[in-house]
Amino acid sequence: LNALLRNVRYLSAIGLHTQGMTVEESEKMFRELAYQDPGNARQQAARGTFDPGYLNYTLGKLMILKLREDWTADRGGREAWKAFHDQLLSYGKPPLPLVRKAMLGEAAGPDL
Structure with missing residues (x-):
């Protein structure tokens, strides 16, 4: 709920x-x-x-799900989820657009 x-x-x-x-x-x-x-x-x-920011939990979730989909697309799909999460967590807590650029490089594309 x-x-x-x-x-x-x-x-x-x-x-x-x-x-x-x-x-x-x-x-x-x-x-x-x-x-x-x-x-x-x-x-x-x-x-x-x-409080327009009360959407941030869901926005962050959607951004992470999109990043996971994009990152794992050419790395084996669901098989690469553990590697994805390990790399994502290795960055700590910077803004998600920065993590996206670090993980995808030039292929980063839009956040959502």
């Missing part, structure tokens, strides 16, 4: 800050897509109005 909530936060933040979504529309999305009760849905929607 937490992953589902994070996904709806991602959609809500983008909608509220770039697509003209209303707080009421965001609240409805939390109720219908994340199965939140009305109080929690209202709280999550309100949070989205002042």
Whole structure:
């Protein structure tokens, strides 16, 4: 349920800050897509109005999944997941676009 909530936060933040979504529309999305009760849905929607960064968990996850897909594409696919994760973790915690460039070099392409 937490992953589902994070996904709806991602959609809500983008909608509220770039697509003209209303707080009421965001609240409805939390109720219908994340199965939140009305109080929690209202709280999550309100949070989205002042914390556009609450989408960052999901954004980071999507960036890592894309990097894994791109890095392992010519290294054996799923067989290379361990090597991918070992290399990813070896960089520590720099911004993911920097890790992407370090791991893929000139072939880095877009982050998402």
